Amino acid sequence: MSTPQPPMPQAAPAWQAAPGSAYPTYTSPIPVVRTHLGHAISSEWTKIRSVRSTMWTLGVFLLLVVGIGLLVALLVAAKSGDADLSGENPLSFGVFGLLLGSICLITLGVLTTASEYGTGMIRTTMVACPSRGRVLAAKAVVFFAVAFTVSLLSVGLVAFADAALLDGARQPSGMEWLKGTFGISLYLALLGLLSLAVGSVIRHSAGAITIMIGLVLAPLVIALFMFSESLDRVRTALFEYSIPNQLSVFYSNSLTRSGPSGWDPLWIMAGVTAVVFAGAWLLLERRDV
Incomplete structure (x- = not known):
């Protein structure tokens, strides 16, 4: 009879308790990377460039800003023989398209945050990145960069086209060029960022968009129907701080003195x-998703 062989020793499983420890340990074969804001920004960039709403809103924005800006310049150039344009800033004719185009950036800003609450995707986002403040900051960085870049490109194109088409108008100064391109692009991007924050607070796309459009148009419309002299100060303040008037200020024009x-x-x-x-930010940290 053959002598039975003793069993071969086996390696201890990865989950087995370490010597001197009462709890099992486990070492993951997948490398663990400490997450940071850059990962959240990369995720939000993937979202904003992959949804159809981004292409539609930015496409309509370009169509309105560039299309209306060039159309107004062409109409003014055709009538330049009947009017003196020597005192006109040619860049100012781009404001007509910007007022309508701002509604597109407002819509995109709201959808960047509020749409995830409508679809329930916000739960997945918060599970992937439990730091809620980091998520909101990443959305803000990505949206601001996109909005500012698109605004600067479209506004700059209209500005150079208007300056070339309106030969009778005076040449803008360096500061007017800076305000009429870089400055107003920053303003539009901040307006969109404000819409993003309102969307995060309201958590409802239609409601937040309605609030923002009312903020843009309501003060000016209300002021137009204030005929009483007792409301003169209120009417003047609404004119002065309405968003259409503030857009005009970048072109050295204003509805009031x-x-x-x-x-x-x-x-x-x-x-x-x-x-x-x-x-x-505070509401996002304190409320349930």
């Missing part, structure tokens, strides 16, 4: 956006 001037509209919008964004 007082109110914001120079770079004031940009600082006003930056302050309002910062306050609303801080509120959105």
Whole structure:
């Protein structure tokens, strides 16, 4: 009879308790990487460039800003023989398309945050990145970069085209070029960022878009129907701080002789956006998803 062989020793499983430890340990074969804001930004960039709403809103924005800006310049150039354009800033004719185009950036800003609550995708987002503040910051960075880039390209194209088409108008100064391209692009991007924060607070796309469109158009419309002299100060304030008037200020035009001037509209919008964004941040940290 053959002698039975003793069993061969086997390696301890990965989950077996280590010597001197009462709890089992496990070492994952997948390398663990500490996440940071860059990962969240990469994720939000993938989202914003892969959804159809981004292409539609930005496409309509380009169509309105460039199309209306060039159309107005062509109409003015055709009538230049009947009017003196020597005192006109040719860049100012681009404001007509910007007012309508701003609604597109408002819509995209709201959808960047509020649409995820409508579809329930926000739960997946928060599971993938439990740091809620990081998610909101990543959305803000990606949206602001996209909105500013598209605005600057479209506004710059219209500005150079208007300056070339309107030969009778005066040549803008360096500061007018800076305000009429870089400055107003920053203003539009901040307006869209404000919409993003409102969308995060309201958590409803239609409601947030309605609020933002009302913020853009309501003050000017209300002021137009204030005929009583007792409401003169209120009417003047609504004219001065309405968003259409602040857009005109970047082109050295204004509906009133007082109110914001120079770079004031940009600082006003930056302050309002910062306050609303801080509120959105606090609410996101405290409320349930």
